[in-house]
Amino acid sequence: xxxxxxxxxxxxxxxxxxxxxxxxxxxxxxxxxxxxxxxxxxxxxxxxxxxxxxxxxxxxxxxxxxxxxxxxxxxxxxxxxxxxxxxxxxxxxxxxxxxxxxxxxxxxxxxxxxxxxxxxxxxxxxxxxxxxxxxxxxxxxxxxxxxxxxxxxxxxxxxxxxxxxxxxxxxxxxxxx
Numbered sequence: 001x002x003x004x005x006x007x008x009x010x011x012x013x014x015x016x017x018x019x020x021x022x023x024x025x026x027x028x029x030x031x032x033x034x035x036x037x038x039x040x041x042x043x044x045x046x047x048x049x050x051x052x053x054x055x056x057x058x059x060x061x062x063x064x065x066x067x068x069x070x071x072x073x074x075x076x077x078x079x080x081x082x083x084x085x086x087x088x089x090x091x092x093x094x095x096x097x098x099x100x101x102x103x104x105x106x107x108x109x110x111x112x113x114x115x116x117x118x119x120x121x122x123x124x125x126x127x128x129x130x131x132x133x134x135x136x137x138x139x140x141x142x143x144x145x146x147x148x149x150x151x152x153x154x155x156x157x158x159x160x161x162x163x164x165x166x167x168x169x170x171x172x173x174x175x176x177x
Contacts, residue, residue, distance in 0.1 A: 003034045004114040005081075012080045018152050019118045020088070031092035032112055033081035036104040037070045062160055102140035114147050121151035 005019050016033075023029060078094045085092040095112070097104040109117050121138050134142065134151070142149050 001106065001115040002027045002032060002112060003029055003116045004034055004105075004109050004112060004119060005099075005118045006034050006036070006120070007077055008035060008120075012077055013084045015118075015120065015152060016084050017084050019150065020059075020090075022150060023116070025088055025090065027091060029090070031085055031090050032108070032114065033078065033085065033092060034096055034105065034131050035074045035077050035081075036101045037074050037096070037098045038101050039098050040100065041066065063116060071134065087173045099119050102137045102144075105137070106144050106146075110146055110167040116148050116150055117141060117145055118152060121153060 001023070003019065003023060005016060007015065009015075016174060071172070074096055080094075082094055095108055097108060105117065105119065108114075119138050119141055121134055138151060
């Protein structure tokens with residue numbers, strides 16, 4: 001089975017461990033660790049120079065710094081995944097893509113003929129219940145995947161600083177009565 005695991009953030013080893021706990025650590029599965037650099041912020045920064053009447057000359061410089069930082073971050077995250085997968089003796093490949101995360105995940109899964117996509121389910125790192133428990137990226141992947149999708153809650157919710165939202169404050173009466 002080919003397992004496409006989307007990686008991003010500080011808990012890469014924990015996420016890989018969650019997937020392994022569900023599918024096992026046998027060497028018959030091929031693991032594909034996918035990191036996607038979302039290009040939307042880069043597009044927005046690139047557009048800063050337009051329409052500023054000469055004041056946006058530094059937008060190109062800022063864009064280059066952001067691209068360097070994004071590439072370094074992707075490299076670090078893929079290295080963490082490489083270390084974990086190699087340490088557990090799992091056959092794997094590392095994939096890095098750029099674009100809209102949700103579309104790149106679906107495209108990579110189709111190109112690699114993945115049998116399972118493992119993706120974080122929640123909005124950000126919030127493990128708690130809510131009105132919209134799936135992030136927009138996870139929702140898109142669930143809706144468009146051509147294979148099974150494993151939705152992962154953030155690991156170790158006991159260690160999280162999540163608290164339920166406070167009760168809504170009562171609304172004051174309208175001034176017009």
